[in-house]
Amino acid sequence: MACNIVALATAPGLSGLAVVRISGDDAITITDKLFRGKKALSECKSHTIHYGNFYRNNGDLLDSVTCSIFKAPNSYTGENTIEIGCHGGMIISNEIIKELIIAGASTPNPGEFTKRAFLNGKLDLTQVEAVADLIHSVSIRGSATAAKQLEGNFQQRLKDFRKSLLKIAGLLELELDFSEEDLELVPKKDIIFKINEAKAFCEDLINSFTGSNILRSGFQVAVVGFPNSGKSTLFNTLSEKNRAIVSDIAGTTRDYIEEYIYLKNIPFKLVDTAGLRESEDVIEIQGIQLVEKILEQSELVLILNDISNGITNSDELFEKIKLKNKNVLLIQNKIDLTDLKVDGISISAKDNIGIDKLKNILIENAENSIARVNDALINQRQKSLLEQIIVNLDNATESLNLEMENEVIAIDLRTAIKIIGEITGEAWNEEILDAIFSDFCIGK
Ligand SMILES: Nc1nc2c(ncn2[C@@H]2O[C@H](COP(=O)(O)OP(=O)(O)OP(=O)(O)O)[C@@H](O)[C@H]2O)c(=O)[nH]1
Ligand SMILES: [Mg+2]
Known part of the structure; x- marks a missing residue:
């Protein structure tokens, strides 16, 4: 079971308000130990806000706060989450975090809230990367594109792309079953046309890398x-x-x-x-x-x-x-x-x-x-993977031209499909996640 993590979600420093976020199975019960409102938070509905006092573990009053409740799975992380709105400044939010840690929560790793959102299927990797771009954005145009990516536009395009490659691979493999009957189900030129279309899709995205970086x-x-x-x-x-x-x-x-x-x-x-x-x-x-x-x-x-x-x-x-x-x-x-x-x-x-x-x-x-940037800010990781997809598509075309077995061609397409999974995060490993989340801050 994942532990309960707590961190400051807003920027540290002087401000009117600060938000402390706690997420995990016991986020609500841990907060209930220190928060006194009209009712216990565990008795309240999800997506409601409650005003009350926040006390230290020893019973001393710390601040008057609001608690927003997000019950699993309907939260950013997909876990039970409480966002505590307290007064800003250097002291209060830090003390609230300290007391929540004494009450059973712990400090997250960088990007752990978003990592949990990913692991719980709330965001795919293209959306996770959009979150980072949105936070670090230096321009309105950049943040507008990142917002589209976070909404899932890029994710959807990749899903469609994956489907189209699966279809081609499927046709080739189907034909394999009939190969003894010497039946050509789909003309070779149609398959080459479809592969070229797929290649153009990747090239388009790669060409928007420079613009994305700008x-x-x-x-x-x-x-x-x-x-x-x-x-x-x-x-x-x-x-x-x-x-x-x-x-x-x-x-x-x-x-x-x-x-x-x-x-x-x-x-x-x-x-x-x-x-x-x-x-x-x-x-x-x-x-x-x-x-x-x-x-x-x-x-x-x-x-x-x-x-x-x-x-x-x-x-x-x-x-x-x-x-x-x-x-x-x-x-x-x-x-x-x-x-x-x-x-x-x-x-x-x-x-x-x-x-x-x-x-x-x-x-x-x-x-x-x-002008080339559409609905995604392409980053180096995605660009490298798209380049690998193109290599596999080129191999497939070459094999087709050389009249190789359908089996061989389908393998290249299957490899390309696997790489799409690395872009979206369907195929992930700790190394990929570490590289992505190392750029995040603790509270995100
Ligand atoms: N008349 C005139 N003087 C200029 C103009 N632009 C810069 N200057 C003057 O040229 C001098 C050098 O300007 P800087 O901007 O310091 O030049 P710089 O290229 O940064 O110089 P370094 O940092 O030493 O390489 C200053 O006295 C400026 O006021 C201009 O368009 N017209
Ligand atoms: Mg100068």
Whole structure:
């Protein structure tokens, strides 16, 4: 029997209210030991809320609270659950938890409430992962997609997908039974067509991985250039904050500074970098190695050129960085200092000229990737499994083309079906669960 777990469900710190959640077979009876309302909670109906006092095990009054009752199986975890609404702050909720532990509850592992929900069949793994994405979401667009996934849209699509593969495997196996009669039940080309459809389904999802990551953690834009080109000024202008220090001393920014901005509800993670220096050997631009990782991680790199040093001053840097990241834009800055007409993008980071146009370029770039995201935020785990499914589907097609036995082809399809089960969690093991729940907090 699973033990009764208790933890703070809300964020710790100063707040009006806090919620302590206890879940397990004895959650209601344990709470009854310390709560005094009009009636004992064990005599109350599920999905009702009760006001009363919460006492310590020694009888001292701790707080006036509300208890919400959720009886198994109609709760988040699928177990008996009480949510105790108490006053916020650092002390009260902690003391309530301590007293409940003395009364028989224990501390959960990270994500244990959600893990129980999974084990009790309340959520599948795609929904569990949606819970994590919903909590960690940095944008409205991201949380809206995670909410759809939590509702079960992705789960349903995978169920349908599984059904379609089962059908193909079934047809192949059925034909096997009649093989002596040399009967072709379904034309080979129809099976290949269906397998290709299945493959397209997986590819679609895999293609939405980048967009999912952008919604999950932001479209990363790195601002790069020679010292004093105005990188920190642009960073401040775009983020509408004065976070990065701006000065006319070259080399002001030493470390990387990151800030989220939201354009059209899309999260952008701006990164201001230290200025790169030209060394004796012009080909070797010092500092590139330092920013290399940032260049690799960024979806877009803006190379800022100080136009007062010449319009072509950063051309070589631009070419060099293009080798590291394919999505690079050269931007002329400080156009307020010149009358030169520029073909490409030109701005004055200081005087807010051309910034709206630049913002639109950022939005366009991000939209391209996000447009692929449908009703799920695809993560690395799901992507790897989808790739494995494609390998098996390709094997099946190859075997079909080679006129192999139906048996062989069906085995590849059965393997693909098994992998779908790993995505949804029908086929789970402790290792998979540990990897997923290690990112959760104690109270979730
Ligand atoms: N006239 C003009 N000056 C600018 C503009 N953008 C930045 N500056 C000035 O250029 C100088 C350098 O600006 P920063 O933003 O600190 O440049 P940076 O690229 O971050 O410099 P490092 O961190 O040292 O690499 C400051 O004096 C800014 O006020 C602009 O659009 N027009
Ligand atoms: Mg700077």
